[in-house]
Amino acid sequence: MSGGVDSSVAAALLAREGHEVIGLSMQLYDHSASQPRGRARSGTCCTIDDLHDARRVATRLGIPHYIMNFERQFDEQVVSNFVQEYAAGRTPIPCVHCNGDLKFATLASRAGALGAPFVATGHYARVEKDAAGLYLLKRGVDPSKDQSYFLFTLTQEQLSHAIFPVGALEKSTVRELARELGLTVSDKPDSHEICFVADGDHASFLEGHGVRAAPGAIHDISGKVLGTHEGVHHFTVGQRKGLGLSSPIRLYVVGIDADRGAVTVGPREALERTDLTASRVNWIAGTPPSPGARATAQIRHRHREAAVSILPLEDGRVAARFDEPQLAVAPGQAVVFYEEEVVLGGGWID
Amino acid sequence: MRIYFDHNATTPVHPDVADVMGRVLREHYGNASSVHRLGQEAKAVLDEARTSVATLIGAEPSELVFTSGGTEADNLAIRGVAEALEPTGRRHLIATAIEHEAVLVTLKALARRGWRTTLLPVGLTGIVEPGALEDALTDDTAVVSVMHANNELGTVQPVAELARLAHARGALFHTDAVQSIGKLRVDARELGVDLLALSAHKFNGPKGAGALWIRRGTRLTPILTGGKHERTRRAGTENVPAIAGLGAAARLAMAKGAAEGERVAVLRDRLEEGILARVPGTVVNGAREPRVPNTTNISFERVEAESLLIALDLEGIAVSTGAACSSGTLEPSHVLRAMGLPTHRAQNSIRFSLGAGNTEEEVDYLLEKLPKAVDKLRSLTARRA
Numbered sequence: 001m002s003g004g005v006d007s008s009v010a011a012a013l014l015a016r017e018g019h020e021v022i023g024l025s026m027q028l029y030d031h032s033a034s035q036p037r038g039r040a041r042s043g044t045c046c047t048i049d050d051l052h053d054a055r056r057v058a059t060r061l062g063i064p065h066y067i068m069n070f071e072r073q074f075d076e077q078v079v080s081n082f083v084q085e086y087a088a089g090r091t092p093i094p095c096v097h098c099n100g101d102l103k104f105a106t107l108a109s110r111a112g113a114l115g116a117p118f119v120a121t122g123h124y125a126r127v128e129k130d131a132a133g134l135y136l137l138k139r140g141v142d143p144s145k146d147q148s149y150f151l152f153t154l155t156q157e158q159l160s161h162a163i164f165p166v167g168a169l170e171k172s173t174v175r176e177l178a179r180e181l182g183l184t185v186s187d188k189p190d191s192h193e194i195c196f197v198a199d200g201d202h203a204s205f206l207e208g209h210g211v212r213a214a215p216g217a218i219h220d221i222s223g224k225v226l227g228t229h230e231g232v233h234h235f236t237v238g239q240r241k242g243l244g245l246s247s248p249i250r251l252y253v254v255g256i257d258a259d260r261g262a263v264t265v266g267p268r269e270a271l272e273r274t275d276l277t278a279s280r281v282n283w284i285a286g287t288p289p290s291p292g293a294r295a296t297a298q299i300r301h302r303h304r305e306a307a308v309s310i311l312p313l314e315d316g317r318v319a320a321r322f323d324e325p326q327l328a329v330a331p332g333q334a335v336v337f338y339e340e341e342v343v344l345g346g347g348w349i350d
Numbered sequence: 351m352r353i354y355f356d357h358n359a360t361t362p363v364h365p366d367v368a369d370v371m372g373r374v375l376r377e378h379y380g381n382a383s384s385v386h387r388l389g390q391e392a393k394a395v396l397d398e399a400r401t402s403v404a405t406l407i408g409a410e411p412s413e414l415v416f417t418s419g420g421t422e423a424d425n426l427a428i429r430g431v432a433e434a435l436e437p438t439g440r441r442h443l444i445a446t447a448i449e450h451e452a453v454l455v456t457l458k459a460l461a462r463r464g465w466r467t468t469l470l471p472v473g474l475t476g477i478v479e480p481g482a483l484e485d486a487l488t489d490d491t492a493v494v495s496v497m498h499a500n501n502e503l504g505t506v507q508p509v510a511e512l513a514r515l516a517h518a519r520g521a522l523f524h525t526d527a528v529q530s531i532g533k534l535r536v537d538a539r540e541l542g543v544d545l546l547a548l549s550a551h552k553f554n555g556p557k558g559a560g561a562l563w564i565r566r567g568t569r570l571t572p573i574l575t576g577g578k579h580e581r582t583r584r585a586g587t588e589n590v591p592a593i594a595g596l597g598a599a600a601r602l603a604m605a606k607g608a609a610e611g612e613r614v615a616v617l618r619d620r621l622e623e624g625i626l627a628r629v630p631g632t633v634v635n636g637a638r639e640p641r642v643p644n645t646t647n648i649s650f651e652r653v654e655a656e657s658l659l660i661a662l663d664l665e666g667i668a669v670s671t672g673a674a675c676s677s678g679t680l681e682p683s684h685v686l687r688a689m690g691l692p693t694h695r696a697q698n699s700i701r702f703s704l705g706a707g708n709t710e711e712e713v714d715y716l717l718e719k720l721p722k723a724v725d726k727l728r729s730l731t732a733r734r735a
Contacts, residue, residue: 022664066660069681110657113730114664 001025001057001065003050005185006122008057009174010165012181014120015061022116023058023065025051026107028074028098029196053185060183068110070102077101079196083209086202089256090332091236093150093301094194099123100153108161120163123147124171127159135159137284137343142170149301152336152346153282206233216261218245221254221270232258238271238328252328272325278335278347281318285344288312295337295344297322299329305338318347351666353712355621357552357705358501358529358645359670363595364554364706370598371556374591382588383579392590399597403561406600407527407546408537415562415580416593420528420549421452423562424495426584427524427545428456430570431493432465440492440521446470446478446507447688453495453526454684470496474689476505476636483515491521498541499530502685502701503636504645506530513542522568528552528560532603533611533642544568550592554706555599559592614704615643617713621702622646624717629724635686635699644704649691653727655700661723667716670701 001007001023015021051067058065078097085092099121108119124140125148135156140146154162166174171190178186197205207213213231220226227245229235234242239253243265254271255264276299281288289295289310296305297320306326311319320335329349336346354362363371374395380388382396400411417423432443443460445453447469457467468486470478478496487494494516499506513523524545530536532553538546545568549560564570564583576585626632631651650658655671662669671683686696702716 064664066663068656068660109730110654113657113727114661 001054002122002191003053003057003185003188004122004191005174005178005183005188006124006166008054008122008183008185009177009181010120010122010163011057011063012061012177012183013165014163015063016181021061021063021120022111022114023054023061023063024107024111025054025065025067026070026074026102027051027067028070029079030071053188057183057185060181068107070106073102073106074098074196079209082194083206083211085332086206086233087211087258088332089232089235089258091330092332093334094196095150096153096334099151100158104154104158104162108158112161118161118163120165122166123151123164124167125151125164126167127162127164134285138167139338139341139343140164140167145171148338148343149298149334149336149346152284152334152343154284155282156284156286159284203231203234207231214261216263218243218263218265220251221264221266226251226265229263232256232261232263235263237330268327271327273329274322274325275319276329276335277313277317277319277350279315279317279350281312281316281345281347283345284342288318289337289344295339297338298336299326299349300333308337310337310344316347317350351715353667353715354707355702355704355712355716356668356670358504358701358703360551360557361554361705362707363551363556364599364602366602367555367595367598371591371595374594378590378594380590382590383577392588395590395594395597396588399593399600402597402600402604403548406536406604407531407548407563408539409563410566412581413563413566415564415583416588416596417560417562417584418558418589419551419560420450420526420547421560423528423547423549423560424450424452424524424526425456426562426570426573427547427564428453428493428495429460429573430583431522431524431545431568432460433571433573434569435492435522438492440490442466442468442488442491443493443495444468444470444483444486444491444516444521445495446472446497448472448476448478448500448502448685449495449497450501450526450528453497457495465492472688474636474691476500476503476685476689477640478507478512480508480511480515483512487516487519487521489519491516491519493522493524493545495524495526497529498525498527498536498546499533499642499645500636500685501529502683503647504529504641504703505636506534506640506642509541509543513544517542529645530642532599533614533644535608538563538565545570550596550599553599553603556592556595558589559596561596610706611643614706614708617708617710618644618646618702618704620710621704621713621716622648624713625720628717628721635691636689645701647686647699647701649695649698650700650724651698653698653724655698657727658700658723661727662716662720665719665723667719670703671697671699 055065078094082092082094111119124145126138128136139148175186193200211233217225218227218229235253249267251265252271254266291311293310297308298305307323309321331349333349334346335349337344378391378395380392382392400414404411443457443465461467470482472478496507496512498509509525516523522544525543526547528549531548544565546563551557572583574585579585633649635647682693682696
């Protein structure tokens with residue numbers, strides 16, 4: 001229970017159905033340290049106020065509620081990866097690690113030890129069991145809220161313990177339910193930013209975590225130097241704002257070479273890619289699809305899925321060829337494959 | 351089943367205390383500073399409570415200042431003395447590393463304003479060595495603050511000896527006796543201290559009432575200024591019902607005397623021995639003597655205390671780990687850390703603190719449930735490892 005609407009309603013729905021529900025919240029980072037200027041941070045999660053909200057909701061539902069301290073695990077498994085990836089010029093997705101390595105790993109096993117066989121979250125996704133007894137991960141019903149992209153690392157084992165009560169609902173219905181249930185969180189804004197980065201200021205956060213601000217050159221695709229930058233950690237592939245360059249055409253970051261400290265910019269067309277490879281692939285069914293299998297793929301959370309052919313490779317890798325060129329294939333993001341609404345699997349873009 | 355083994359956090363209000371408070375709330379609503387008879391009645395309620403608390407700790411009623419609780423009493427003692435002695439040039443404060451935050455954070459606050467501070471170390475016993483104080487004392491030490499009994503371990507500090515050492519160097523001595531009042535016989539003069547803080551809710555009184563005993567003649571600057579309440583040492587209309595509750599709790603503590611401590615000690619020892627015998631990989635943190643009779647702090651190897659606490663709560667048993675931060679999650683206990691225990695051990699530790707309502711059946715229920723809960727949590731760690 002993050003203190004937000006979705007997990008609150010998820011808990012409420014299960015309690016209403018008569019399940020024995022234990023509310024758990026994760027304290028993930030030192031709140032005082034993450035809010036150095038005492039600024040209120042709206043639209044994030046897991047602040048001290050959010051934890052209090054979660055407790056209020058649990059009290060309202062009449063369920064026990066505990067806040068588990070996962071600061072160390074979060075730092076080791078999520079934050080440090082985020083920092084390393086950025087420092088390496090890649091664009092990480094901490095939410096995926098938080099789901100797969102914390103919520104449906106450490107938290108789930110703690111819950112198991114308390115006698116709870118299932119872990120429910122407020123994710124907009126669905127788990128179903130098919131005729132063969134295989135667990136399927138499916139998109140949430142509300143297309144604008146679907147979060148299946150962030151859950152692609154879940155294994156059959158993890159899915160067998162997972163419940164997503166709001167996955168079958170529209171967000172508007174969830175808010176309505178929250179109001180009906182008298183939950184004070186019904187009007188809380190959705191969270192968008194990365195929760196542990198105050199004010200969305202990635203660069204300051206990374207520098208606070210030991211990433212050195214090493215200046216370097218910004219050049220175009222022909223190699224011509226257009227300007228300088230304060231460190232590659234200020235950039236992600238596809239970024240357009242904050243380049244500090246004047247140019248008759250819109251320029252985008254098209255490549256980051258962390259070793260050389262170089263940032264390459266180019267026109268929109270230079271961002272287009274048809275092929276990608278990805279590593280550490282998880283196939284939800286446990287086995288890869290056959291070579292050449294047709295599917296759709298998403299290369300970031302807000303990406304509109306596009307038709308693709310899948311070629312599974314050795315060593316848990318995969319190659320994908322899109323029918324149409326896609327913009328901003330960012331290393332470090334995930335490619336997640338779908339067949340209709342079903343998540344086939346995904347991996348980390350090389 | 352609801353079993354409460356967290357009496358060092360707070361205690362249930364005794365029914366007699368609740369009765370007294372209810373009566374005062376309903377009938378004696380006057381302002382104790384008012385001239386009319388309703389005011390006089392309220393004043394009489396305060397006087398009675400003051401006499402009761404004074405008797406409990408062997409003090410004069412006029413030496414007591416009622417406060418909102420232990421934290422305020424500690425603040426008044428340390429800030430009040432530090433400020434009163436400021437013109438004398440005594441700008442050094444000493445406390446132990448295992449004090450309650452009410453003392454530790456107050457020292458930090460004063461350190462930011464120019465006072466020098468020294469925290470005395472403790473070893474694995476959880477008891478401060480007099481030699482450490484001797485080494486730390488200087489000619490400009492204003493006040494030494496050492497808790498009587500530690501809230502997490504229950505260990506009793508050699509306050510009388512430490513107070514003598516402090517006085518020998520001209521420093522004042524404050525003791526936070528919040529965890530010993532009601533558990534041990536405490537006589538402020540025998541302890542030889544100058545200031546002593548206590549809190550009602552730790553001995554079956556209400557929350558929001560406490561007192562600071564200030565030995566007659568001790569210079570102290572008030573931290574709350576305003577009206578001439580409490581002999582101008584603590585301004586603000588007195589919380590008469592809560593103070594009446596404090597007085598009633600003090601009378602009950604006196605009436606129970608040493609017998610209750612002996613009864614609780616038997617239960618605590620049964621619980622402690624039972625855990626050590628039935629759960630492998632357990633060890634008591636800190637010295638087992640001298641300790642208040644109700645407390646034991648036990649490390650469970652390869653068990654996250656947080657999970658064990660929750661598992662026990664789901665079985666209806668309320669226990670605690672040492673420290674809880676503002677959101678109610680765990681931070682490694684500063685007390686266990688100060689003793690030199692590694693972080694993992696500090697995060698393996700559960701505090702059991704017994705009290706008036708506890709019975710042998712309750713202890714046995716815990717001894718039945720706890721080993722199973724520990725086994726379950728350990729099998730989980732083993733699987734993951």
